[in-house]
Amino acid sequence: MGAVTSATEQPETPAPRRSAAVPRLIATDLDGTLLRDDKTVSDRTVAALAAAEEAGIEVFFVTGRPARWMDVVADHVHGHGLAICANGAVVVDLHDGGRLLEVRPLExxxxxxxxxxxxxxxxxxxxxxxxxxxxxxxxxxxxxxxxxxxxxxxxxxxxxxxxxxxxxxxxxxxxxxxxxxxxxxxxxxxxxxxxxxxxxxxxxxxxxxGLGVSKASTLARCCAERGISPEEVVAFGDMPNDLEMLSWAGTSYAMANAHPEVLAATTRRTAANNDDGVAAVIEQLLRAVR
The missing domain is CATH 3.30.1240.10 (Hypothetical Protein, Haloacid Dehalogenase-like Hydrolase; Chain: A; domain 2)
Known part of the structure; x- marks a missing residue:
């Protein structure tokens, strides 16, 4: 996944090649990643998500939460409004009250x-x-x-x-x-x-x-439907249920507070969830395209 970078310690790192600097999609976990420990979304993160979508970058929330627990981010949905829930078992439309678009059940x-x-x-x-x-x-x-x-x-x-x-x-x-x-x-x-x-x-x-159901496999399906390759995706996560998604995406960041397995599997780091680590990376990506 390339050399170690940090969105907080090296904010002026030269921008990488355009394919990495201008992702088409950002996939982010929620708890321990996008959300602070009190389960809120900071103003800085809300602004960063809006700026990403304004720049033409889709944002997918990819979480272990069930659809009915997505109210914590429902007010911050822009663009398409899709979310991947229950570790990939469900795709929902947050613009339509959490309507189920796809279900991959456990028999x-x-x-x-x-x-x-x-x-x-x-x-x-x-x-x-x-x-x-x-x-x-x-x-x-x-x-x-x-x-x-x-x-x-x-x-x-x-x-x-x-x-x-x-x-x-x-x-x-x-x-x-x-x-x-x-x-x-x-x-x-x-x-x-x-x-x-x-x-x-x-x-x-x-x-x-179900066998084969994961954040990664459902994200891959959603991206394929949109003609988005793994190399055009930037992903964020902190726990073992994020590992496959982080390995699949072309660019992945582990939160500073991540599980040791996640830290070992990724080469890029960003600040902890309580320090707006996802927002810091998005801001850096957007600076690279201006």
Whole structure:
């Protein structure tokens, strides 16, 4: 990915070749990347996103969040208004109230196979099932927020087709004893034949999508539809669920606060999310084209 650069320490670095200096698309993760720790978008970042789109650069939000949790950035959408959610399982139109444009589901049989594999390999694992309409969880699973319409039942019941016509977009698995990276490695060994495993939480919380579903694969599909090559994409991320996207994009930046695996996999760095690292790079890119 080229030599190490820094948007904050070397703001006057000479602009690279035009193909890298003038991307056609910016793909950015949200939590730990574009958003500050208090889940807000800074004024500087809002201005940088607007300036990028005004310069003809599309901006895609690419996140592990479900579509219903995109209100945090909905007011800052410009241009096309598309977002890739649930680690690539869903593409939504934020200009149209989060309308689902594409769903890449986790088949029920595959989700059940993962549940059985992890129950055997990591006793004590608890599960949640994320459907397009909401999350349902087991009694011992720690929910992110109170949801009065959520079902609470064993995963096998939550995955039953009885009364459920909405597709499963993600299975979540939590362990309160194993370390996050230890749990991820164990789960991939036990159930990797049935789904794509990743994580974005500092806790031992895993996110399982359908085989082949990732931020990278859905971003690649969206870019191909627009005639945009990987070399024309600049990506930002901080956690293991960003790794494939960062490897796919022609230019990638790890946040200063990124997970060690992300820092090891990228050569470019920018400031931490609380210090507007994404905005700093966008400002630098726009200076190069003026």
């Amino acid at each position: 029920t049989s595959s989700a059940l196979a993962v549940v059985h594999a992890l129950r055997a390999a990591a006793p004590g694992t608890s599960f949640a099932v994320e459907r397009t309409t909401g999350m349902h969880y087991e009694p011992h699973y720690p929910p992110f927020e109170s949801d009065p319409v959520a079902m609470v039942a064993p995963a096998e019941e939550l995955l039953s087709q009885d009364g459920h016509r909405d597709p499963v977009i993600k299975l979540l698995a939590f362990h309160d004893v194993l370390g996050p990276d230890e749990f991820l490695a164990l789960a991939r060994t036990a159930g990797g034949a049935h789904g794509s495993f990743t994580r974005s939480s500092p806790t031992a919380l895993l996110e399982i999508s």
